[in-house]
Structures are given as structure tokens and as C-alpha cells.
Amino acid sequence: MTTSARRSKRTEALEQRPVNLDGFVEEWPEVGMVAMDSPYDPEPGVRVENGVIVELDGKPRAEFDFLDQFIADHAIDVEATEQAMAIPAVDIAHLLIDPRATRKDVLAVSRGLTPAKLLEVVKTMNVVEMMMALQKMRARRTPANQAHATSARDNPVQVAADAAEASLRGFRELETTLGVVRYAPLVAIALQVGAQAGTPGVLTQCALEEATELELGMRGITAYAETISVYGTEPVFCDGDDTPWSKAFLASAYASRGIKMRFTSGTGSEVQMGNAEGKSMLYLEIRCILVTKGAGVQGLQNGSISCIGVPGAVPAGIRAVLAENLIASMVDLECASGNDQSFSHSDMRRVARLLPQLLPGTDFVCSGYSSTPNYDNMFAGSNVDAEDYDDWNVLQRDLQVDGGLRHVPEAELLAVRNRAARALQGVFAHLGLPPITDKEIEAVTYAHGSKDLPPRDVLEDLKAAQSVMDRGVTGLDIVKGLDAAGFTDMAHSLLAVLRQRVSGDLLHTSAILTPELETLSAVNDTNDYAGPGTGYRPSGARWEEMKRLRHVVSAQNPEQEVG
Amino acid sequence: MADTGVSTRRTLRLDERGTAGPGGRSDEVVIGLSPAFGDFFTKTIVDIPHAEVLRELLAGIEEQGVHARVIRFRGGSDLAVIAHAAAKLSGSGIAVGVLSRGTTMIHQKDLVRLSNLELFPQAPLMDLDAFRKVGRNAARYAKGESPEPVPARNDFMARPRWQAKAALLHIKETEFVVPGADPVELDVRFQLADAG
Amino acid sequence: MQRPCNVTPLTVPGVTTPSQVDLDPGRDYPLAARRPELLKTPTGKRIDELTMEAVLAGEVAPEDLRIAPETLRLQARIAEQSGRPQLAQNFRRAAxxxxxxxxxxxxxxNSLRPRASTKQQLTDIADELESAYSATLCAALVREAADVYERRNILAS
Incomplete structure (x- = not known):
């Protein structure tokens, strides 16, 4: 470009648009910098001998890497594979979008498909067709949503209040993580307490290194786990210090303690780590999806997740992200579908990236939505944050699409934030943890983010966090603390969540607890979409709830607002 | 984009002086460079010239009265590997590792490789001042002090802007890896380029 | 909700094995609501004994909030009948x-992580799982890992 060239006023205006702060790169298929259409991806194919898959996507068994072998031996149904693979990809795509074919009809085929075949199927589909398919293939009939509740200062009081607000706004799962990892026990307790202050039955998790995450779960300080990462090439899997077998064992370990869990993967992680073996991002992600399936895990968080800047920078990258959500659902896994990381400087692009999951509905549309302003989001920001709540509610109302949230009047929000902070104050006192002052409670009731809060004594908190681990504090101690502080309803709700691990009902695909503490999963809330007029559609009380916004002019008296 | 604050252009000359060995003096910090730093690549992900990066690191170390040695590691492009290997060659046991794109780490030889003293994972946030402070802190560790860590910066919009470019830079740098190659001691010279 | 009455309640734990219980996912899931009589903690408590009163009286320990192997095998059958054989297998390993x-x-x-164990170490773990815990499915998983790790060169050297 010549520097002296005169620029038009329009170019200058366009240069100022936020979208031009986003990064875009050229495709480079040789190193895997390509979304889903690479000449180096294998051709689909399978060969079975004596009940064993001896050739997968053109590779003989002796050359299988560990993902190939795990997928061939655990994920693909050997009985079904040759017949399923004989069906042309475009016919399978038709099956996916044809409302007269049921979800079950698709599963009968998808159980026998190889990674390259699944890729070939979605390559025949545009995004509208994929959304059609996702609407049918989502495992749970009722969609839901997940929130992040974190604090830039790891302030437990803030996390409790934001968790309570998020819980009241409709999220069924809440996830936290830390800036300073040693803070984890206090923040996980705060999340657990806050979650119960909103609506009962909200499940919580704390994203940490695998072994620590399991320990908090075993103690009942968290209710489920999600940060169990899998990768699409052998070297990157090993860089993550795991294999499909170690991860399958970990999955059984969680189930053995009655704890719900899902794996995490996403397009772009392999090329980001410089070892994509020259395969497209989506092909490698499909291998992750099938490893998850083969490990017997009920679900997967995918949709690029923390690598969204990579598929987001290449052509058709967001189509590939939708395709990975679709394939997870199409092989009968719960799908927590991303939309959980800062994605674009452009509001227009943020929404466009969101609609393919919001419109068809997924098990968790976001995984998660930042319940704080993004500056407090310790997952490095989400695609949507606390300042987008009203926009989200309007989108739901405009399109009559259920994104799992609702408008809540400010008085109720203030009450629930205050109550969560007071409950945490009581629990901390009961457990002998550093005091939470009335001044902190007052501040957090009205706060937007951590900048609005008085700082805590971090060193004292960290000492206390260590003592929580040393003393063996469990979820039962939190129940007792809630009761002792006079928050008996929250104590009951938390005990009900803990009791779930005795029955194991939450271990099934796509399970959540309703505010009535009933288990809703793909077993008893099977997606029955069969075309227009069927499947989940917001109606009745839920639709009335969705109609409410911060400002709606009254029809009775246009000088006033309703709600 | 970070303001690089560079008005005059300096060029960097790195002459190889043979295989690098362990340092004898306890008052030195080693700066470990990635395979293509100041070679195929000339600037960080936000266009800070490598000459300026190195100059700030060296200045930060030397202003503390500590000696600096610059070594290139061609054997790998993993920052932890480079920084840890550099720390093992450092007479004080302290080293700074830096990748071409600007990601930086202070390491100590007795820590495990996947640990570190200070890590600056977001290359787009590394400006001249940050590199100067990294050099200063490394020198203070080498003197046995416990400096306040350089304040970590965080920008939640860095990912949408830089993540894919960072991946490309990493892949490109990895192409210059020579497996098993010995670390090489470098002579560093800065020259002021003609205005142009 | 009315409990289905076509099943003999388990009065003596361990007499009826999970495989003998008549289960139908559509009718019996979720078990906590529909078939609570089938659920016991590993410590032998019924799920309806895990009340707030019991917690406050100190009669509920963390061990009481664990899942019993029999329960996981029941859930495995529900998974299987719902068309999820891999999930069922995971529940059986978990049991x-x-x-x-x-x-x-x-x-x-940790031993199953790449380059963490020799083949002999993994074989020993599998043997222990089998002999000390009758964990045959988990033992098989570990042995399979040992074979693959050897072929792919990710055993400890």
C-alpha cells in the first residue's frame, strides 16, 4: 500500500468500525489453519474384520494413533458402521434436516460413522440447515443456559452476589475460576451459597487443574465438573498431560462419586498449540467429540471455547463452530455450546456468532455467559456479559426464542444479592473464616463489579482457603452453616443438590435440576422435535415471563410502564 | 495497538560465537532467545522491533549492576523450555526467555520446567516499559532479592484481535527449530539506521 | 407421586441384585423420585433418611452422600435401555x-498420564484393581492403555 494515497471519507469511517480491530488471517491448510475444508483431511472409510475395525478413514489399524484406536474400539458401533458408512453423506444430511426423520432415526446412523464421514456430512450443509438439524438433535427438549461468576480480585462476596443474581435470572449452571488459584475453596463455597439464594437447584462448578477440580467435587463443595479437556492430535493430547484412557478413567472416577461431568474441547486448539498435523480444525474436533463419546461421558462443552479467536479469524470458521455443536448433539452428547469467550469488538458480529446456538436452542446456549462485567471475567471475557442482559431478554422476546433468561425487577435483584452476601457472611462465621463486614454486604448489593467493592484482606483469605482444605470442610458443613445462620431454605436446597449424588440421576445425558428440584435430562425430557408445531416452544407462563422487559409501555395506560 | 514509542530506528546485529556453556559468574542473567528472534522475525506481534526489546531487557539488567549474556536456543520454540534451559546456563540460575512474538518469562534453574518466576503470556500487551521492568526484576532475582512481580496486565479483547496471528507466528517460529541443536552464544550490537 | 407397585421392596440390602430389578426408563427415571426404595447409600441408609434434621443431628456424614455401586449399576441399565451403551459402561466402571x-x-x-508409568507399573495397577477390588472393567481399561502406550511409545522410559 502506498502511504500517500488519498483515502475517501467512507474508508476512514469504515476503518473506525470496531470490526476492524478483530484479527483475520489467511488459510494455511498445510499447518491446519483452515476451518473445515482442507485437501489434507482423510477420505471416509471403514473396514471391519471379526468384529474389529481394522481400517479407519483410509488408515490401517497398525498405523492408528491413540485417538484412532480409542475411537475405533470405543466410540463407533462396529455392528452398525458398515451399513451407516454406505449411506451417502448428503443423504445423512437430509436425514438430519428432514423433520419426518426422528432424532432416533439419526442416532441409528450416526453411531456407526467415522470422523471423516461426519465431516463430509456437515460439509454438505449450510448454517441454516445445521441450525435445523441442531434444533432436532439437541438431547434435552428444554434448552438452558450457564453463567460464569468470577471476580478480578477473587472476591468471594462478589461471587456469591453475582451467582445469586444469575440464579434468579434463570441460569441452571454456574461456573467460576480464579485469578489466584489458592483462593479456590473460598470462591467455590461462595458460588455454592450464592447459587442457592436465587432459585433452588442451580448446579455449580469451579474450573481448576483436573485433580484439584475432582477433589472439590468429591467434597461436595462443587456439584459438577466441566474443565476436563481433550484434544484432537496425539502430541497435543500428550502436551495436555493426558490420553483418552486417562480421561476415560477420570470420567469413571467422577461417576463413582455420583458427580456429573462433561468434557471440554473445541476447534482451533491444535493449530494454536502448533501441532494440528495438517488437518482441518473441524476434523480434529470431531475426533475429540468421538473420544468423549467413547469414554462414556454424557456430554461435552465445545464450540471452540478458549480458542475462538482462531476459527473466528479464518473463512467459514463460525460455520465450523456451529458444526462442532451439531456433531456433539448428533452423536447423542449433551452440548454446552460455547459463546463463552470474548469473540469480537463488533456488537453485530457478537450477535451473529450467538444466533446459530440461540435460535435452535442447545443444552446450554452459553457455557457460560459472564454474569459480571467482562473486566471481572477470569475466563478472559465472554461473548456476552452482565451489560448484555437487557439485550438478551429483548432478543428472546423479539424472536420468541428461549435463551433461558428472564428480566427481573431491580428490587428483587437487590434483595437476592443482599441475601446471598448475608448467607455467606453466616457461613464464613460458622466455618471460622475471615469475617464479611456489613459494609461489604451493602456495597455488593448495589455493585456492578469488583471496582465497586472494598478490598478484602487477601492474605487472611488465602490462609483461610488453605484451612478449608486442611480441615476437610465439605458441602455438609456449608449446609449446617446456612442453617445455623438462619437461611434454612437455602440449606434445604443445597442438601437436595448434595443428595442428588446418592441417586445418580444427574449423571445422565443433559441432566439439570429444575427450580422445583426435579431432574430433567435426555431420559425424561427427550427432544421430540418433529417439525412445525412440535418440540420445545416457549409458551404459557414461560412466554409471559419472556414478554417482560425493563421498559414496556402499558397498553392500559400509555403514560405508564408495566413490570 | 500498543504504542511502541520508537522514533529512531535501531538495527540489531547478532553474531554467533559458538556453543554456549554454563556461566561462571554469579551476577549474570541469561537472556534466552527463540529460534527466529532478530533473525527471520524482526518485531513482536505488535510491531515492537526486536532491537528495542533486547535493548530494554539489557538496560533493565545492567541498571541493576548485573551482567547479561544473550543465548539463542534453536532446539525448540516452547517458551518454558527456552527459559528453563537458559536458567540452567545462567551463573545466577536466573534467565529471561523471550519468543519472537514477545511472550516472555523469567525462570529459575531449580524450579520445575512448567513452573516459573514470572510469566507474561499476552504478547500484545508487552511494551518497552514492560520489557525494561522484566530485565530489572530478573537482575534483582539474580542478586537474591524478592522484587514485586511486574504487574500482570489483562485485556479481554486481546483474543479476538491477536489469537490467530499468534498461532501463525508460533507455527512459523517452530519451522526454524533444529531438533537437538546446541544453544549458541551471541554478540549483540545495535546500530542506528539512517533515517528513512 | 404414586410408587409403582410391581416390585418387591428391598427389605434386606444385597438380596436383590440390580440386574433382577425390573426397570423401565420411561416409568422409573428419575430414580430418586420414582423408585426411591431402590436407593441406598453405601453406608446402608435410605435416601429419605438424608433429611435436614438428620444432618443437624450429626447423623449424616460425608460418606452418606456417596453413590452405591448397586445404584450405578441400576443407572447403567437405564443408560443402556436409553440407547447409550458407552455411558452404561462408564457407570459400570464407576461402580x-x-x-x-x-x-x-x-x-x-496420574499413573495413566503419558510417560508416567512403565508397562509393568500399569500391569501391576491392573492386577491390583482386579485382585483387591474385583474391578475387572477398570483393570481391562488399564491393560488396554498399557498396550496402546507401548505401541505409541508413551510409556515411562
Missing amino acids: ELTALPDELVLSIY
Whole structure:
């Protein structure tokens, strides 16, 4: 470009648009910098001998890497594979979008498909067709949503209040993580307490290194786990210090303690780590999806997740992200579908990236939505944050699409934030943890983010966090603390969540607890979409709830607002 | 984009002086460079010239009265590997590792490789001042002090802007890896380029 | 909700094995609501004994909030009948792991990481799982890992 060239006023205006702060790169298929259409991806194919898959996507068994072998031996149904693979990809795509074919009809085929075949199927589909398919293939009939509740200062009081607000706004799962990892026990307790202050039955998790995450779960300080990462090439899997077998064992370990869990993967992680073996991002992600399936895990968080800047920078990258959500659902896994990381400087692009999951509905549309302003989001920001709540509610109302949230009047929000902070104050006192002052409670009731809060004594908190681990504090101690502080309803709700691990009902695909503490999963809330007029559609009380916004002019008296 | 604050252009000359060995003096910090730093690549992900990066690191170390040695590691492009290997060659046991794109780490030889003293994972946030402070802190560790860590910066919009470019830079740098190659001691010279 | 009455309630734990219970996912899931009589903690308590009063009276310990192997095998059958054989298999491996202490579970997980164990070490773990805990499915998983790790060169050297 010549520097002296005169620029038009329009170019200058366009240069100022936020979208031009986003990064875009050229495709480079040789190193895997390509979304889903690479000449180096294998051709689909399978060969079975004596009940064993001896050739997968053109590779003989002796050359299988560990993902190939795990997928061939655990994920693909050997009985079904040759017949399923004989069906042309475009016919399978038709099956996916044809409302007269049921979800079950698709599963009968998808159980026998190889990674390259699944890729070939979605390559025949545009995004509208994929959304059609996702609407049918989502495992749970009722969609839901997940929130992040974190604090830039790891302030437990803030996390409790934001968790309570998020819980009241409709999220069924809440996830936290830390800036300073040693803070984890206090923040996980705060999340657990806050979650119960909103609506009962909200499940919580704390994203940490695998072994620590399991320990908090075993103690009942968290209710489920999600940060169990899998990768699409052998070297990157090993860089993550795991294999499909170690991860399958970990999955059984969680189930053995009655704890719900899902794996995490996403397009772009392999090329980001410089070892994509020259395969497209989506092909490698499909291998992750099938490893998850083969490990017997009920679900997967995918949709690029923390690598969204990579598929987001290449052509058709967001189509590939939708395709990975679709394939997870199409092989009968719960799908927590991303939309959980800062994605674009452009509001227009943020929404466009969101609609393919919001419109068809997924098990968790976001995984998660930042319940704080993004500056407090310790997952490095989400695609949507606390300042987008009203926009989200309007989108739901405009399109009559259920994104799992609702408008809540400010008085109720203030009450629930205050109550969560007071409950945490009581629990901390009961457990002998550093005091939470009335001044902190007052501040957090009205706060937007951590900048609005008085700082805590971090060193004292960290000492206390260590003592929580040393003393063996469990979820039962939190129940007792809630009761002792006079928050008996929250104590009951938390005990009900803990009791779930005795029955194991939450271990099934796509399970959540309703505010009535009933288990809703793909077993008893099977997606029955069969075309227009069927499947989940917001109606009745839920639709009335969705109609409410911060400002709606009254029809009775246009000088006033309703709600 | 970070303001690089560079008005005059300096060029960097790195002459190889043979295989690098362990340092004898306890008052030195080693700066470990990635395979293509100041070679195929000339600037960080936000266009800070490598000459300026190195100059700030060296200045930060030397202003503390500590000696600096610059070594290139061609054997790998993993920052932890480079920084840890550099720390093992450092007479004080302290080293700074830096990748071409600007990601930086202070390491100590007795820590495990996947640990570190200070890590600056977001290359787009590394400006001249940050590199100067990294050099200063490394020198203070080498003197046995416990400096306040350089304040970590965080920008939640860095990912949408830089993540894919960072991946490309990493892949490109990895192409210059020579497996098993010995670390090489470098002579560093800065020259002021003609205005142009 | 009315309990289905076509099943003999389990009065003596351990007499009826999970495989003998008549289960229908559509009718019996979720078990906590529909078939609570089938659910016992590993310590032998009924799920309806895990009340707030019992917690406050100190009659509920963390061990009481664990899942029993029989329960996991019931859930495995529900998974199987719902068309999810892999999930069922995971639940059956989990049923075996209920007998292992937390530290052993974590240590086996760490041993299965790449380059963490020799083939002999993994074989020993599999043998222990089988002989000490009758964990045949988990033992098979570990042996399979040992073979693959050897072929792919990710054993400890």
C-alpha cells in the first residue's frame, strides 16, 4: 500500500468500525489453519474384520494413533458402521434436516460413522440447515443456559452476589475460576451459597487443574465438573498431560462419586498449540467429540471455547463452530455450546456468532455467559456479559426464542444479592473464616463489579482457603452453616443438590435440576422435535415471563410502564 | 495497538560465537532467545522491533549492576523450555526467555520446567516499559532479592484481535527449530539506521 | 407421586441384585423420585433418611452422600435401555471404583498420564484393581492403555 494515497471519507469511517480491530488471517491448510475444508483431511472409510475395525478413514489399524484406536474400539458401533458408512453423506444430511426423520432415526446412523464421514456430512450443509438439524438433535427438549461468576480480585462476596443474581435470572449452571488459584475453596463455597439464594437447584462448578477440580467435587463443595479437556492430535493430547484412557478413567472416577461431568474441547486448539498435523480444525474436533463419546461421558462443552479467536479469524470458521455443536448433539452428547469467550469488538458480529446456538436452542446456549462485567471475567471475557442482559431478554422476546433468561425487577435483584452476601457472611462465621463486614454486604448489593467493592484482606483469605482444605470442610458443613445462620431454605436446597449424588440421576445425558428440584435430562425430557408445531416452544407462563422487559409501555395506560 | 514509542530506528546485529556453556559468574542473567528472534522475525506481534526489546531487557539488567549474556536456543520454540534451559546456563540460575512474538518469562534453574518466576503470556500487551521492568526484576532475582512481580496486565479483547496471528507466528517460529541443536552464544550490537 | 407397585421392596440390602430389578426408563427415571426404595447409600441408609434434621443431628456424614455401586449399576441399565451403551459402561466402571479410596483413584489417574508409568507399573495397577477390588472393567481399561502406550511409545522410559 502506498502511504500517500488519498483515502475517501467512507474508508476512514469504515476503518473506525470496531470490526476492524478483530484479527483475520489467511488459510494455511498445510499447518491446519483452515476451518473445515482442507485437501489434507482423510477420505471416509471403514473396514471391519471379526468384529474389529481394522481400517479407519483410509488408515490401517497398525498405523492408528491413540485417538484412532480409542475411537475405533470405543466410540463407533462396529455392528452398525458398515451399513451407516454406505449411506451417502448428503443423504445423512437430509436425514438430519428432514423433520419426518426422528432424532432416533439419526442416532441409528450416526453411531456407526467415522470422523471423516461426519465431516463430509456437515460439509454438505449450510448454517441454516445445521441450525435445523441442531434444533432436532439437541438431547434435552428444554434448552438452558450457564453463567460464569468470577471476580478480578477473587472476591468471594462478589461471587456469591453475582451467582445469586444469575440464579434468579434463570441460569441452571454456574461456573467460576480464579485469578489466584489458592483462593479456590473460598470462591467455590461462595458460588455454592450464592447459587442457592436465587432459585433452588442451580448446579455449580469451579474450573481448576483436573485433580484439584475432582477433589472439590468429591467434597461436595462443587456439584459438577466441566474443565476436563481433550484434544484432537496425539502430541497435543500428550502436551495436555493426558490420553483418552486417562480421561476415560477420570470420567469413571467422577461417576463413582455420583458427580456429573462433561468434557471440554473445541476447534482451533491444535493449530494454536502448533501441532494440528495438517488437518482441518473441524476434523480434529470431531475426533475429540468421538473420544468423549467413547469414554462414556454424557456430554461435552465445545464450540471452540478458549480458542475462538482462531476459527473466528479464518473463512467459514463460525460455520465450523456451529458444526462442532451439531456433531456433539448428533452423536447423542449433551452440548454446552460455547459463546463463552470474548469473540469480537463488533456488537453485530457478537450477535451473529450467538444466533446459530440461540435460535435452535442447545443444552446450554452459553457455557457460560459472564454474569459480571467482562473486566471481572477470569475466563478472559465472554461473548456476552452482565451489560448484555437487557439485550438478551429483548432478543428472546423479539424472536420468541428461549435463551433461558428472564428480566427481573431491580428490587428483587437487590434483595437476592443482599441475601446471598448475608448467607455467606453466616457461613464464613460458622466455618471460622475471615469475617464479611456489613459494609461489604451493602456495597455488593448495589455493585456492578469488583471496582465497586472494598478490598478484602487477601492474605487472611488465602490462609483461610488453605484451612478449608486442611480441615476437610465439605458441602455438609456449608449446609449446617446456612442453617445455623438462619437461611434454612437455602440449606434445604443445597442438601437436595448434595443428595442428588446418592441417586445418580444427574449423571445422565443433559441432566439439570429444575427450580422445583426435579431432574430433567435426555431420559425424561427427550427432544421430540418433529417439525412445525412440535418440540420445545416457549409458551404459557414461560412466554409471559419472556414478554417482560425493563421498559414496556402499558397498553392500559400509555403514560405508564408495566413490570 | 500498543504504542511502541520508537522514533529512531535501531538495527540489531547478532553474531554467533559458538556453543554456549554454563556461566561462571554469579551476577549474570541469561537472556534466552527463540529460534527466529532478530533473525527471520524482526518485531513482536505488535510491531515492537526486536532491537528495542533486547535493548530494554539489557538496560533493565545492567541498571541493576548485573551482567547479561544473550543465548539463542534453536532446539525448540516452547517458551518454558527456552527459559528453563537458559536458567540452567545462567551463573545466577536466573534467565529471561523471550519468543519472537514477545511472550516472555523469567525462570529459575531449580524450579520445575512448567513452573516459573514470572510469566507474561499476552504478547500484545508487552511494551518497552514492560520489557525494561522484566530485565530489572530478573537482575534483582539474580542478586537474591524478592522484587514485586511486574504487574500482570489483562485485556479481554486481546483474543479476538491477536489469537490467530499468534498461532501463525508460533507455527512459523517452530519451522526454524533444529531438533537437538546446541544453544549458541551471541554478540549483540545495535546500530542506528539512517533515517528513512 | 404414586410408587409403582410391581416390585418387591428391598427389605434386606444385597438380596436383590440390580440386574433382577425390573426397570423401565420411561416409568422409573428419575430414580430418586420414582423408585426411591431402590436407593441406598453405601453406608446402608435410605435416601429419605438424608433429611435436614438428620444432618443437624450429626447423623449424616460425608460418606452418606456417596453413590452405591448397586445404584450405578441400576443407572447403567437405564443408560443402556436409553440407547447409550458407552455411558452404561462408564457407570459400570464407576461402580467398581466406588470401593477405592479417593487417593488411590487420583493416583491411578496420574499413573495413566503419558510417560508416567512403565508397562509393568500399569500391569501391576491392573492386577491390583482386579485382585483387591474385583474391578475387572477398570483393570481391562488399564491393560488396554498399557498396550496402546507401548505401541505409541508413551510409556515411562
